Structure formats: structure tokens, C-alpha cells
Amino acid sequence: MRIADSIKRLGVETAFAVSAEAAAFAAEGNKVYPFHLGDVNIMTPSNIMDAAEKAMRGGKTGYCPNAGIPQLRELLADDISRSHGIDYAMENVSIQPGGKPVIGKFLLTLMNPGDEVLYPNPGFPIYESQIEFQGGRALPYGYVEGKENFKLDMDSIERQITPRTKILIFNDWQNPTGAECSPQELEKLAGLAIKHDLYVLCDEAYFDVRYEGESVSLASLPGMAERSVILYSFSKRFAMTGWRLGAAIGPRDVIDIITKLNVNGESCSNHFIQYAAMEALTGDQAQVRQMFNVFRERRDAAADILNSIEGVRCFRPNVTFYLYPNIAGAMELKGINDLDEFRRALLRETGVSVCTRQHFGRSPEGEKDFYLRLAYSGIDIQQIREGLGRFKAFVEE
């Protein structure tokens, strides 16, 4: 087969390869502590499941409109208008089978081959994959360690902008670092986007995944809504990762094109699941609140143990369900200077399965990349304590 050249530029989500490795290790009879995948091991709230079943039995099993059922589009427009202070209508919302498809469709809509796209690195690996697959020029910007959390490397954004730069991909409440921008940083970023006439993809997969305070979207700042598309996801907010439902929310002309891409692809998102999503948005939130209480306990337990390990330094982000510890000291103690070798040794010796910096984009030359990413969304607190206890012993003994 003579495969198309563009396929050579298509990347993967290498966290799934870590899952496969952990599964193979478990199949050999070993205990695994799964910190690698941002999946949720808490069941979707029962009222959401009931709504899906009711819709299915009520006959919502055929095709539905390409942009999603109008009732859900309206509810989501209301929900986002309230949380973002932007006046969105149903026409600003295109329902998608997950948040992830918004990335490729947004770029197909706005990026010409050769256009430059700023994107976070470390970051969700699909940005880099889709930019390069579609013939864009990927300009990575990073995060640096601040006092209490990681901070956006604003200089690297500013420095790289040229007249060919057309798009900024921005993921506040960031995967993998757990970074969150301050109001001043958001203002600066908005200023740059407006000055250089950039379109912005605001990846808000974790907008509601927070333990204190309120999220403020870059799209909410003056002059930004008209140049921003929000990637919305039901996955993390409602423990619905496997249901596959999300949305693109933004200016009508862009949203119409994204819906046209639906016509050419999946036709529509799953019909009856959209009724479940309506229940998620409007129904009883008790089980959702309970889930976030559990996540917070897990975060605190994991961060406490990690920080007690010699040579490990870990922030305690108020957002997402990820921890991104710096393990340079621990690697030195173990006499290991290759990050992936450390990861493999950790799995082999302790069963603790993690991702590393290297699963979140190609690290620029010279970067000190000694970071692990631990997701605490898919592992219970006793297992966190046990697994990270073994991690500690692995480093210190």
C-alpha cells in the first residue's frame, strides 16, 4: 500500500501506549497502580444513565440534526453564557462526539497549510499531531515552575509570533501541568491575540474540574468571543469519558463550518446520549459534587506523599485531576538519567504506572524534562497511598 504522505505527520496519544504496557504487565500477574490515563473510575451519575435509557427506550435511536438536538444546543448555550458572561445562542453551538474532534475541525476551518499555530508543549498531544497532519507550522510554547504552580511562558509566545502566525491554542486548567492563568496573564494573552489578529482555540475540557474558586475563560475577555472557539467536553465534568460527547462553541460562521464537517464525517453525535447530557446540565448535581470531593481527597493524599519523597517536588493544583512532579532529584538518587528508563523501572519495580513529560509533545532541545504526570482520576485513595508508598521506597531505599 502506498500510504498518503500526510499520514507520516499524524501523531498519536502515547498515553494509550503506556496503558497497553501497564495492561501487559498486569496480565503477567503483577499489581498495577494506574496513574497514567486521565480516565475516571467513578461511575457516571445514575440520573444521567437513567435519562439515556429513557431516551433510548423512547425511540431516540435514529439520526438527529448534524449540529445536535436543538434542546441540548440551547441548554449548553445558556450554561456557557452564564459561566462565561458571553451571550451565546443555540446557533453558536455544534455538538460533537467528544471534545477531541473540535481540535482537528477547528484547524480545518481556520488554518491554511503553512500557517503558524502556537500550542502548549507540554500539552495535549493531539494539538501537535493535528497541526502537522494538516500542514501547519507548529510553534510550541511551554510552562515554567512558579511559586505555587506552573506558569505560562508568556515570553516564548510573544517571541515566536510572526505575520504568519494565525492561531493560538490555549488550554487553561492545563493538562499535564495543572497550570491556571492569573487574570493579569489572561489580559496579556488577550492583548496579544487582538494585536496580532489571532484566532484562539480555548480548550476548556477542565473548565469545571476545580476544587475552589471559579474558572474565568480567555474567551470572556473583551474582544475575545468573536475570535475564540471553546472546546467543551462532558467527559471530565460529569464522568462521561466513554460516552463521547462535547461541543464547539463560538462565532456562528465558524460553527456552521464545523457542523458542515459533521455532515461529511459522523453525520451527527449519538442521539440518545444528548438527552442524557441535558439531564447532566439541568438535573441533580449531588453525585457530581461527591465525585469532586473524592478527587480533592485523592489529590491531597497523592501530593502529600509525593512531596515526602526525597528528590521529588510537586505542586497541588486547584484544577484538573493531574499532578506534574519534578523528579530530577529522585532520578539522581537512583542514578538514572533517562526519563523513560525511570518510568519503566518504576513500573517494573513497584507497579506504579505513570506518563512522563515525553508523552505531551516533543520536548524542545535543551529542556530539562524530568517531570512525571500522574492522573488521580482513575485510582482509589487506598491504592494511591499504597502505590506512592512503594514509589517512595523505590527512590529512598
Ligand code: PLP
Ligand atoms: N483537551 C484536553 C486538554 C484533554 O486532556 C482531553 C482529554 O483528556 C481532551 C481535550 C479531550 O477530551 P474528550 O474528547 O474526552 O472530550
